[in-house]
Amino acid sequence: KNQVEQSPQSLIILEGKNCTLQCNYTVSPFSNLRWYKQDTGRGPVSLTIMTFSENTKSNGRYTATLDADTKQSSLHITASQLSDSASYICVVSSHGLTGGGNKLTFGTGTQLKVEL
Amino acid sequence: DAGVTQSPTHLIKTRGQHVTLRCSPISGHKSVSWYQQVLGQGPQFIFQYYEKEERGRGNFPDRFSARQFPNYSSELNVNALLLGDSALYLCASRRARLAAVTDTQYFGPGTRLTVL
Numbered sequence: 001k002n003q004v005e006q007s008p009q010s011l012i013i014l015e016g017k018n019c020t021l022q023c024n025y026t027v028s029p030f031s032n033l034r035w036y037k038q039d040t041g042r043g044p045v046s047l048t049i050m051t052f053s054e055n056t057k058s059n060g061r062y063t064a065t066l067d068a069d070t071k072q073s074s075l076h077i078t079a080s081q082l083s084d085s086a087s088y089i090c091v092v093s094s095h096g097l098t099g100g101g102n103k104l105t106f107g108t109g110t111q112l113k114v115e116l
Numbered sequence: 117d118a119g120v121t122q123s124p125t126h127l128i129k130t131r132g133q134h135v136t137l138r139c140s141p142i143s144g145h146k147s148v149s150w151y152q153q154v155l156g157q158g159p160q161f162i163f164q165y166y167e168k169e170e171r172g173r174g175n176f177p178d179r180f181s182a183r184q185f186p187n188y189s190s191e192l193n194v195n196a197l198l199l200g201d202s203a204l205y206l207c208a209s210r211r212a213r214l215a216a217v218t219d220t221q222y223f224g225p226g227t228r229l230t231v232l
Contacts, residue, residue: 004158034220043120043206043223044159089158103172104149104221106158 002027004092004107012113017080021110023073023090031093035064035075038087038109047075047088080114087111118142120209120224128230129197137192137227141209147171148190149221150182151206159206165190194229202231 004025013019025033032051036044048057048064050073056065061078077084090107121140129135141148147166151159164172165184184190188209194201204226 036223041204041226041228043208043225045223046220049220091158104161106151106160108156108158 002092002094002103002105004090004105006088006090006107006110008110009108010111010113012115013080015080015082015114015116018076018078019080019112021075021077021088021090021112023075023107025071025073025090025092025105025107027071027092027094027105029094030068030071031095033064033066033073034091034093035062035073036089036091038089040086044089077112082114082116085112085114120207120222122205122207122224122227124227125225126228126230128232130232131197131199133197133231135194135197135229137194137205137207137229138189139192139207139209139224140189141207142222145209145211145222146188147210148184148188149208149210150190150192151208152176152201153204153206153226155203162192197231199231202229204228 007022032049034049035047037047038044047062048059050057050066052068063076066073087109089109092105094103120142123138149164150162152162153159161174162176163182168184179195182192206226207224208221210221
């Protein structure tokens, strides 16, 4: 069964500090891994996407890593800001049907709160 | 360019009623997927439609149905509502003529359904 597990479930950090969120997956066949940021009551917004051959990808203060051998990914947030407070969701895609039928498996997310 | 739009924003129904949720994809996107996100959890895949045909179905009862129109907009219908159907319903679109590995899925803001 395809599964995506994220840790920690929730995290509170002070503004300006760094943090790292973890994602472990058992999804096959692996296509790509994405990190999304979801503000409360809003739809998820894509931060990064990585394929099998990519080890790291950055988007501003967000840096994602991928170890396809151990099936682990991390999202590192540098110099956190109050606006980083949100749920961060790891999503792993596996190839399904042709013509746009990729299957996505979502993690339950890490709830991050940045405080003054 | 407008992103993915969904209507209504919020909806309150009672048990046993029927509901229709609507989604308009980003212009040029032919694939629409529906997700159910219960509070505190990651989105769960319900349906994917591509070129007006169902391309994928998640583990949801037959009370859930959907369709895609010639303009690629989509409706999600839920019959005989249960209390457990209360959730944020997300629509996502992607260009995906083929199963492009790095094709990003863009989410709408969601429809918050409350069943009383």
